[in-house]
Amino acid sequence: MTTGTPTLVRSPQVGTIDLAEARDRELVVGIRHGDEEAFRGLFSRYAPSAKAIALRVVRQSHLAEEIVQEAFLALWRNPDGYDQQRGSVKSWLMGMVHHRAVDLVRREESQRRRAERTASQIVEIESDHADEVVDQIGLPEERRRVRAALDELPQEQRAVIEMMYFDGKSQSQIAEATGLPLGTVKSRTLLGMRRLRVTLIGVES
Amino acid sequence: MNRAHALIEELLAIRALGGLDVDDDALLVREMAGHGDCEECRRFAADYGETAGRLAFALDPLPVAEGEADAVLRRAAEAGHPSATAAHTALADAPARRRSRPGRTWQALGAAAAVVVLVVAAIALLGPPRSTDVQATTSQTVVHFTGTGGELAMAYEPGRPGALLLGSGFDDPGPDQVYEIWMIQDETPISGGCVSPHDGSIVAFVDADVSGADLMAVTVEATSCPAQPTTAPFLTAPLTA
Numbered sequence: 001m002t003t004g005t006p007t008l009v010r011s012p013q014v015g016t017i018d019l020a021e022a023r024d025r026e027l028v029v030g031i032r033h034g035d036e037e038a039f040r041g042l043f044s045r046y047a048p049s050a051k052a053i054a055l056r057v058v059r060q061s062h063l064a065e066e067i068v069q070e071a072f073l074a075l076w077r078n079p080d081g082y083d084q085q086r087g088s089v090k091s092w093l094m095g096m097v098h099h100r101a102v103d104l105v106r107r108e109e110s111q112r113r114r115a116e117r118t119a120s121q122i123v124e125i126e127s128d129h130a131d132e133v134v135d136q137i138g139l140p141e142e143r144r145r146v147r148a149a150l151d152e153l154p155q156e157q158r159a160v161i162e163m164m165y166f167d168g169k170s171q172s173q174i175a176e177a178t179g180l181p182l183g184t185v186k187s188r189t190l191l192g193m194r195r196l197r198v199t200l201i202g203v204e205s
Numbered sequence: 206m207n208r209a210h211a212l213i214e215e216l217l218a219i220r221a222l223g224g225l226d227v228d229d230d231a232l233l234v235r236e237m238a239g240h241g242d243c244e245e246c247r248r249f250a251a252d253y254g255e256t257a258g259r260l261a262f263a264l265d266p267l268p269v270a271e272g273e274a275d276a277v278l279r280r281a282a283e284a285g286h287p288s289a290t291a292a293h294t295a296l297a298d299a300p301a302r303r304r305s306r307p308g309r310t311w312q313a314l315g316a317a318a319a320v321v322v323l324v325v326a327a328i329a330l331l332g333p334p335r336s337t338d339v340q341a342t343t344s345q346t347v348v349h350f351t352g353t354g355g356e357l358a359m360a361y362e363p364g365r366p367g368a369l370l371l372g373s374g375f376d377d378p379g380p381d382q383v384y385e386i387w388m389i390q391d392e393t394p395i396s397g398g399c400v401s402p403h404d405g406s407i408v409a410f411v412d413a414d415v416s417g418a419d420l421m422a423v424t425v426e427a428t429s430c431p432a433q434p435t436t437a438p439f440l441t442a443p444l445t446a
Contacts, residue, residue, distance in 0.1 A: 036278055043274035048266030056264055068269070072277045074377035081377065081403055086251045091258025092404060095221075098261065099405035102223035103374035139262060146263040164224035165260050171224045186215055193218040193253055200259045203252050 024089035031079040039076055046090060047072065049139065050097040057101035057168040067104065071096040098165070105168040149199040157192030160185050212236055214249045220373070221253035230371065231347045231358045237408070238360040238369035254404070346416075350423065352440035357407065357423065359442065363416035368397075372407035378425045385426040386411060387434060388418035397421075399430035418444055 024045070030038025047068055055064035074081065074096060082092050150158055163169045163177070171189070175182040197203045216233040219225045225233070240246055350357040355375040361368035370386065378384055378401065386397035386409070395418070397411040415421065422438035 039278065040274040043277070044269075047269045047273065049261055049264065051267045051269055052264040053261035055267065065273075069273070069277050069280065070376070072274070073281055076277060076281050077380045078377050078401070081401065083403065086403070087255035087258065090262075091255045094258040094261035095254055095404040098223060098257070099374065103405070139266065142259075142262045143265070146259055150260075150263060161222060161260075164219070164222040165257060166264075168223060170226050171219055171229070172226050174224070186219060189222065189224065190215045190218050193222070193256060196260075197252055197256045201252065201255050 018088075021088050021090070025084060028079050028082050028089055031076060039072075042075070042089070042093075043072055045139075046093050049090075050093060053094060053166075054097050054101045056166050057098065058104055063104060064101070067097055067100045071100060102168045106170075146200065149196055152199065153192050153195055157188045157195070160188045161192045161196070164189060209236060209239065210245055210249075213240070213243075213246055217246070217249045218253045221250075221257040223257075227349070227356065227358075230356065230373070231349065231360075234358045234360040234369055234371040235347055237371065238367075250408075348421070348442045348444060350421065350440040350442040352423075352438070354439050355402075355405075355407075357440055357442075359415070359421060361415050364414065365416075366412060366414045368411045368413070368415045370400075370407060370409045370411065372402070373405055375402035375405050375407055377402065381428050382425055383428050383430065385424050385430060385434070387422045387424065387438070388413070388415050389420040389422060390418045394422070394434055396430065396432055399426065399428070416444065420444065 024042065027038040027042045031042070050068045050071060051064055054067040055061060058064055058067065071093065075093065082089060086092070150162070153161070159178075160174055160180075163174050164171070169177065171185050172182060174180070175185045178185070180188075213233065213236050216225060216229055216236070219229070220233065237243065237246055346363060347358055347360045350359070350372075355372050357370060357372035359368050359370045375384070383399040383401050384407070385399045387394045388397050389395075395413075397413060397415070398409070400407055400409045421442040421444060422434075423440040424434045424436045424438050426435060
């Protein structure tokens with residue numbers, strides 16, 4: 001296991017020392033050396049959030065679990081896929097999971113519609129256990145910060161971003177569902193993402 | 206920021222959220238091809254990718270079964286090749302199909318590959334700065350690859366060297382494996398270079414004139430990036446004059 005003192009990393013975006021990110025990067029280094037404990041460390045830290053976003057998008061528990069397994073399998077097989085110049089380990093991991101989930105729902109759209117009713121019940125049931133997990137993995141501050149950032153968005157921007165990211169809808173599907181012109185969906189998405197970029201990673205336009 | 210960068214920023218922001226339509230994916234390819242090596246484009250991609258990744262943490266995390274990490278490690282140990290893993294998972298169904306698609310073998314493509322012409326090809330993956338000859342013009346052509354296991358589009362200008370490929374939804378090709386891009390010309394495959402996906406996405410630049418090819422194809426190959434294909438293509442795109 002990679003147990004050394006984490007290296008202090010100064011995030012260029014927010015100008016703060018991010019110990020958690022430093023720890024994550026150490027774990028990725030460990031994984032590059034075949035350290036299974038490092039893998040277990042990263043898995044226990046992020047698999048619960050990875051499962052949450054996967055389930056939110058695909059709406060079927062067994063598929064969400066499969067997506068999480070596939071994403072972490074990809075991490076174990078190819079840890080060099082992570083490039084720290086392109087961002088944090090946690091965003092990279094969530095990106096892998098989200099991309100897989102969106103890819104799956106695009107392919108299985110009809111299957112998803114059939115399962116949606118059942119899936120909503122699954123989401124509700126499993127969310128009941130969330131609080132104890134949050135305490136275990138120590139990410140409540142991150143959750144609070146992201147939720148606050150979303151809350152600060154104008155409702156119309158928040159709505160399109162949530163439909164796109166959490167529901168796996170494409171821009172044209174959102175336009176169709178809301179009756180908004182496609183251009184409006186795009187511009188609201190960009191404006192919302194610019195705001196989130198500032199509040200979440202500290203990058204000004 | 207000029208208008209082109211504003212458009213690229215908008216498309217990259219939507220792409221980071223997973224919401225880009227195929228048409229706009231092609232538009233993004235064209236616009237980025239027009240910019241060649243573009244530091245600002247890379248910054249947009251990184252920033253919006255980072256921002257989107259953070260959104261996952263707005264959700265309540267869910268319990269994961271004890272021993273799940275060990276199950277992943279066991280899968281990795283048991284399945285040395287990704288296709289073995291794919292055989293018993295619903296998710297990895299697509300890669301399994303694409304690597305064994307009947308009727309689209311190299312023989313079927315007529316690729317005897319008696320002589321493989323090596324070209325000087327370079328692929329950049331949003332990596333170190335690299336100059337390109339690709340310029341945005343009205344004569345630029347965009348083609349979409351067909352197949353399973355990933356969405357891939359290519360923009361190029363017929364008669365000029367340089368083609369930009371942009372893709373998403375790609376699985377990790379597996380340990381010691383990469384995706385290799387091929388130009389099929391007169392039934393002879395010519396390597397366009399090898400690339401690995403990052404977060405399921407591919408942004409690659411082929412420093413060759415692809416317009417002489419009849420067909421573009423993608424295979425899974427060893428990291429040695431062989432001079433001739435050893436597996437059947439899982440994505441293809443015919444090029445019309």
